[in-house]
Amino acid sequence: MISVRNLTHQLGQQTILDDLSLTIPKGKVTALVGANGAGKSTLLSLITRLMKLQDGQILIDNMNVGETPNDALARKLSILPQSIQLEPRLTVRELVSFGRYPHAKGRMQKQDWNKVDEALTVLDLNELADRQLDTLSGGQRQRAYVAMTYAQDTEYMLLDEPLNNMDIAASRSLMRVLRELCEHHGRTIVIVLHDINYASGYADNVVALADGKIDQEGTPLDVVDSAFLHRIYGTDAKVHILDDRPFVQV
């Protein structure tokens, strides 16, 4: 369980997060949604200690972010980096093996390599294992990074807008992998999403942010409707319900 208590964050005069409290349940896929500038990425950066905590408290199980040593947190939660054009010249297997760093500290043992092989298998990367990252498609590369975080073997995986610059096939494949990691490997997934349909299609919980506060949280069916879209995004769109999941007609 990730519990966020009374989080306030300011950037200069601007308040990005305003006394925000939130509980993210274990073993679920939780999507953070909201308009641009609502504070989603800031919230994720604070939970993942990429930004320094100003005011408030974040507990991951019983670990206090900001007081727990960096390498202990690295065995508890992993961050999927946003894809950038600057790929290191590494093979997929080399990249995935770096995911073992928090455990192996550079001395890879048999069990570490086993975990790397397991990650390659779970993410269906065995055939690409010896390929260079920069020869892969965007979707394959993303999978390689997910495999690295898989090999890191943390209970919590956090992703900041991973679907940016990805086509529909790659996006769907990533979301399915995340569901699979959640359902069959017991991982807790927290993901910042732009596209509300991906949130309602794949998440167990949706947390909507507006102006640095929680606007609404619950199952997609509880949260996503026309009034919600109007309030959060300022747009009027129809919402259809299909198989108990709401879909926005875009």
Place this chain on the structure above:
Amino acid sequence: MNRVATTLMALLVLLVIATLSLFVGVIDLQPKNLFNPEELELLLVSRLPRTLAVLITGSALAVCGTIIQLLVRNRFVEPMTAGTGQGAMLGILIAILYFPSASLIVQICIAATMALISSIGLMLIVIKLPATKPLYIALVGLIYGGIIGAGVTFVAYQADLLQYIEIWTTGEFSGVLQGRYETLWIAAIVALLAYLIADQFAIVGMGRTTAISLGLNYNQVVVLGLITISIVTALTVVTVGMIPFVGLVIPNIVSRLYGDNARLTLPITAFFGASLVLICDIIGRVVRYPFEIPVGTIMGIIDALIFLWILYGRERHAR
């Protein structure tokens, strides 16, 4: 060709040219005459120290090139041109002006400190630049180094030390003798120590987010890297002068051929760096025999050619 085979090949080539280096020079030295005490002395006092100095400088500078390129996440930056070398020069100038009677070690410390300060300055500027715009960082590095270098020239001009400073701006190995290069071993040790955390440099090269996610103390790794390059650069500049390009060209070649997994590639980088500088030094000794051309000049020509190959050559993924 795999990594092990290349490493062995590189080692062999290095041994051959190192042996060659021992017997190339103004005074004719033949292997068969080595039992002659005079010739043996020449070997031990001049040729061997010179060869060792070249090997240490070349390998340590190439390793430092890789480290700074991982830290700033840019392949077109190297310590000698991006401020670290100029910082070391500034340190030497300060030592000459304010502590003229200081010992060599104190001078080196001042040079290393100034090198570190200017490297940190570069890092603080680069952090604010988008990593996705590689040219920004490369150009800013060059301009930054240029500005510090201009400051050095200005102060040296004012103090009438221009000729003095010239000794350090063009690196060359003709002055290396037994008793006048040994501080370089510190550079060798520092580069070797840096290799112990090669994995951490490689991870930092993947960006701050990945580094923190994997539990690294990002700032600590960056500072350790900057200290490494500052010490090595300062020792090189004080002992033999500025040796540009090797820290730029070698890491690029090695990355292109063998990738960025620093723990595996740094030894190759060191071999290649040592070989390149040694080859350039030998060429410099024979081109206008019996006069010498500074190694930096030869290297400028050869490295320009290599760099054109890097820019226009097709990328290979040899493994």
